[in-house]
Amino acid sequence: MEISREQALQYVKPHLKASRFDHTVRVVDQAVELAKQYKVDIDKAEVAAALHDYAKYKDVDEMKRWIVQDRRLPKDLLDYHHELWHGPVGAFMLEKEIGLDDVDIISAISSHTTGKKHMSKLDKIIFLADYIEPGRDFPGVDEVRQKAESDLDEACRMALKNTIVFLVEKGRTVYPDTFHAYNAFI
């Protein structure tokens, strides 16, 4: 299947709140900027960014059924917060629904929230674009934005560090892929 940036955005639009769609458009722009800078396929970056939050507002029970039923979705997701499910479940649903078959895009959508041990450049770009797009405003984001201009890996490490510190300070669990990703950047 081949899909353009506009087709991808139109496909996800009815599934998102307006504010989330605006965020998605900013992630697309940010991803394109990073893709140019780090020499990653711009078309793939656009489509992955446009689709990354497709399952953000899917019903939790529906997502749970997919995780239980499909052997490709990791079962340990069920032990962690359902906020983490929309990446892998969204990628999976897009395979089923629109025949998304680009493994690079599927991987980037799937890992955009948690990161994972072995991240491709496209994975890193979608993860980072989602973290630093101009609408984001949380402690440490400016430092990550600045680092993203010169060092993709170091920017990812900083974002993962901030995420881990945020979660453990709040007394929340950390999905294993997140700390595997963090360790991989050290």
Next chain:
Amino acid sequence: MEISREQALQYVKPHLKASRFDHTVRVVDQAVELAKQYKVDIDKAEVAAALHDYAKYKDVDEMKRWIVQDRRLPKDLLDYHHELWHGPVGAFMLEKEIGLDDVDIISAISSHTTGKKHMSKLDKIIFLADYIEPGRDFPGVDEVRQKAESDLDEACRMALKNTIVFLVEKGRTVYPDTFHAYNAFI
């Protein structure tokens, strides 16, 4: 094999610096206190605490050889800082050298630095005694000490949280067992 607190302390003494031996004696006292409070076998707590740092000053290459050679020692230790090796390698050497065969004590020595996913009460007590013994003085230790008087699990969670934040702020790797232990306490 049966071994007393005094025998265990005399066995480790020549393997430790004086300051580390003093720390060990304080860990024994702290572990006994926690064992009384949380109704854990005091003899086991004494011996595990006395032996916990046995391999602290073993030669790094010697420890590496054991990790490479023995199938019971996890190979992924080699991907992480050698400071983490003395627990599992020490437990393993004590099995070989003095016939230590108490699986509870072996587990507690093995996991005292990193924690692990499924910690017994004895594991928790040795981990925590090592963290809060009165000679320890680092940010957050007083809060953990206080919590240890009323809630063993919560005190462990706080200690693991502090450890993870310390490591990621320093840009250091975090051994997966530490994250698994942390998540298990949430």
